[in-house]
Amino acid sequence: MPVPPTPEQIAAARAALVILDPRLTEAQACVPVFEWRSRTGGFEGLFRMIVEQQVSVQSAAAIWKRVIDGLSGEVTPERVLATEIAALRAMGLSVQKATYGHEIARAHVEGRIDFDHLERLSDEEAVAKLVAIKGVGRWTADTFLMFCEGRTDVFPGGDIALQEAMRWADGSPERPKEKAANLRAEAWSPHRSVAAHLLWAWYGAVKRGEIVLENPPA
Structure with missing residues (x-):
């Protein structure tokens, strides 16, 4: 299983990013040292991402605990697939999320994707395998590879916070759409994941009032 970059590797990547693109200078100068957002990988990691989407942090934690308890701690493709939709719903999942859980588990069991050896695939191959599963979109695939697989050169261009931070960096009046954001990135x-972490940290600090933009775009 791939491991996330070390603090030294992150620092080196940040320095390289400013050379590659001087428009990241303000973000680099303002954002202190940050840690990589690491999460559990494999099937469990992707299933959890689906479960936690579009709910608050507190609700997500509570629902995931119910899922773990409901599955007796056995969060595997085989166990999830053997659990009826109604039973998953009783754990707090919507019909849609329970169905997606089955789809992800079925993809692994049927050999359409191998979560145990996903690191053998290139970023592009892994994304293609993931988005081929019903319920897994490009944003989910990219963030899964970044957080759960420790990949350092993927970029979820559909993320609104990243788009807004990119707008600040470029001094643009409008946020880039997903396609334009990916092209920009x-x-x-090869440090797109580090750039994403940097922009997320910058965005969060500005929104919390911890950082003031030097030249806010109109």
């Missing part, structure tokens, strides 16, 4: 390869 190509300049940051």
Whole structure:
């Protein structure tokens, strides 16, 4: 299983990003040292991401605990697939999320994706395998590879917070759409995941009032 970059590797990537793109200078200067957002990988990691989407942090934690308890701690494709939709709903999942859980589990059991050896695939191959599963969109695939697989050169261009931070960096009046954001992020390869972490940290600090933009776009 891939491991996330070390603090030293993150620092080196941040320094390289400013050279690759001077428009990241303000974010780099303002954002202190940050840690990689690491989460459990494999099937369990992706299933949990689906379970936690579109609910508050507190609700997500409570629902996931019910899922773990309901599955007796056995969060595997086989166990989830053997659990009826009604039973998953009783754990706090919506019909849609329970169905997606089955779809993800079925994809693994049927061999359409191998969560135990996903690191053998390139970023592009892994994304293609993930989005082929019903219920897994591009944003979910990219963030899963970043947080759960420790990949350092993926970028979830559909993320609104990243788009807004990119707008600040470029001094643009409008946020880039997903396609434009992904094209823009190509300049940051092979450190696109670090760029995403940097922009997220910058966005969060500005929104919390901890950082004031030097030249806010109109």
